Amino acid sequence: MNLSRRNFLKGTVAGGALLTAGTAAEARPNKTMPPEALGLLFDSTLCIGCKACVAACKRVNNLPPDPISEEFPMWDAPLDISGSTFNIIKVYNSGKANRKDEEVDGYAFMKQSCLHCVDPSCVSACPVSAMIKDPVNGIVAYDPDACIGCRYCVAACPFGVPRFQYDKALPKIAKCELCRHRIPDGHYAACAEVCPTGATLYGKVTDLGVEAHRRLALKPGEKTSFPRGRLGGPDWSYQGVAGKYVQQVYGEKELGGTQMIKLAAVPFDKLGHRPLPERSYASISEGVQHTLYKYLALPAVVLGVLSVVAKRNTKHEDDDDDSSGRGRK
Ligand code: SF4
Ligand code: SF4
Ligand code: SF4
Structure with missing residues (x-):
């Protein structure tokens, strides 16, 4: 039997098409948020860029400084989240950058930290359940004792959040856990606790959503209580006073929703938040895996495809033998 590379590839493509068709039928729906889920509302129009939240996050999580350079080891000036920074405030600026919350010639602030997704890719990708979503409060927690350092969560997160501590002898994954270690003492997220303007606000996600929509319904400049x-x-x-909000609560629908939701006056794609579908990536990828392995479907499909290819090649060989035999007579 001669299994040519061309025929093998043809068979593989056919098998892939079959699997894809099956996958579409098998994909699971998005997971839903627990009713008591906790989270944050970040309102970019209220943020003054003081970074008290960045410092507080480091303090309560015992994180070392991210120095500007080796020359100034005590100057904490993180430019991004990292193995030692769970929360950062980034700055958008355009042109003269002298008008707050304006897209043109303006500037705006945006918080970056774990969004505690309703249907998190990091949890779905982790092979040893070291990323866990709490069934009651929905916080996405990390268990360093279970972690094997594979970094699948780093690759899977659509928001680029988990960071691996490459500089440590015993590295862990670093990310915000919504200060869950402070809840038993009656505390809550340190970033919200210290925020002087309420730009970062803690609470039940359903209540935060109501507050976010209340703000969106206000006229720009209208007096209100924050x-x-x-x-x-x-x-x-x-x-x-109310800001000139973009009429969108980011995180309400994106990838099945997140427990940190956000408001802004500058379009979110300018603030590092690209548009995302409502379908969670975890629901799609788990649908693919379950279809592949359901009833050992993958080996069965591959075996079937290879059998068809082998049979076809055997038939060609028989035909060749017949024709060459006729030629010898
Ligand atoms: S503490 Fe509040 S106002 Fe200050 S940077 Fe953080 S979110 Fe913005
Ligand atoms: S933002 Fe990333 S790390 Fe945080 S819960 Fe979602 S997928 Fe996981
Ligand atoms: S909730 Fe806690 S760990 Fe998360 S960003 Fe805020 S201060 Fe940091």
């Missing part, structure tokens, strides 16, 4: 710290908690509110 809660600070923890929504529904004892923290104080203050009087301010």
